[in-house]
Amino acid sequence: xxxxxLTHHNGIRLAELGFAVMAVGGALVAxxxxxxxxxxxxxxxxxxxxxxxxxxxxxxxxxxxxx
Numbered sequence: 001x002x003x004x005x006l007t008h009h010n011g012i013r014l015a016e017l018g019f020a021v022m023a024v025g026g027a028l029v030a031x032x033x034x035x036x037x038x039x040x041x042x043x044x045x046x047x048x049x050x051x052x053x054x055x056x057x058x059x060x061x062x063x064x065x066x067x
Contacts, residue, residue: 011064018056025049 006014025046032042060066 006060006064008065011060011066014064015057015060015066018053018060021053021056022050023053025053 025048028042028046028049032039032046035042057066
């Protein structure tokens with residue numbers, strides 16, 4: 001029994017969520033670059049969002065048969 005098995009449809013949805021989270025991370029990088037204060041926090045949140053979104057895409061590609 002494979003506990004991490006995903007259907008093709010769920011893999012696509014997981015990849016879409018991953019790409020959306022990475023887009024939010026990119027927006028945080030842009031906002032952090034334009035603002036004077038709080039750039040460390042926005043950079044930290046952006047890095048975490050991009051890393052988390054990337055992991056969702058990896059899981060979708062490997063177990064969800066996305067791509």
